[in-house]
Amino acid sequence: MIKLKAQDAGLSIAEFTRRSVLLKPLPRRLSKITLATYRELVRIGNNINQLTRATNAAIKMGVQPPAYPYQLAELRNLLQEIGRELSSIETEVTDDDDIDDEDKEEWE
Numbered sequence: 001m002i003k004l005k006a007q008d009a010g011l012s013i014a015e016f017t018r019r020s021v022l023l024k025p026l027p028r029r030l031s032k033i034t035l036a037t038y039r040e041l042v043r044i045g046n047n048i049n050q051l052t053r054a055t056n057a058a059i060k061m062g063v064q065p066p067a068y069p070y071q072l073a074e075l076r077n078l079l080q081e082i083g084r085e086l087s088s089i090e091t092e093v094t095d096d097d098d099i100d101d102e103d104k105e106e107w108e
Contacts, residue, residue: 034086041083048075 006016009026019026052072058065 037086041079041086045076045079048072048079 002016003013006013009016011019011026016026018024051067052069055065055067055069055072059069
């Protein structure tokens with residue numbers, strides 16, 4: 001029974017036992033939708049970082065920036081807020097999540 005619970009949690013038997021004995025929480029499984037959302041937020045964040053660098057370089061050179069710094073700050077704040085909201089959602093994998101075998105290894 002312990003071996004099955006450890007496998008289901010994506011942990012070794014030793015790590016599962018340690019967490020259980022020390023009353024540490026087990027990692028939460030993330031649904032495909034949540035994982036895809038996190039990945040897309042990372043891509044958007046990378047694009048905003050590139051745009052910020054280009055904007056800062058343009059300002060230093062005295063040319064029209066591709067974006068205004070206050071707009072970039074607003075975008076960054078929105079992304080951070082979305083990330084916080086996503087992390088506060090208790091995501092449990094259900095049969096409706098259509099998890100493939102390869103996705104079973106993805107843990108928070």
